[in-house]
Amino acid sequence: MKKIYFIVFILSLMCGCQGKDPKPLDFSGENKNWSADVNVSPAKNDKEIALIKLNYLGKQPESIGDFGVNLENSNNKNGIGIRDIQLDKEGKFKGEIEVDTDKEMNTSEPLVLTVKWNDESEDIVLKAQ
16 A cells, blocks of 8 residues: 555655756847847747847937837747837836747857847847856
């Protein structure tokens, strides 16, 4: 009887360990005009949530107007984009996106965030923290 309880206990431990979600991945980077932080958290059904925090480093954030961003991993897979967004008065943007993913996004490979505004474009290489 003790063996049965022991086996049931071990099986319940194994099932409990399988249900844990992997930890979120944090990425950050900076270039001439922008700094960015991206947090990628697991969601359901091969989807993840990417929280993008973008800061304009220039002196006149109101000059940016509408802009867009595109986020890709180093293999140019899992690209996601946001268009027609605006900075707040402090030159910051914060947005959350649900994206389809595969194993590539779950690694600590660098991501590339491309920012396009006023006929300009800059890439920010985001490294895992």
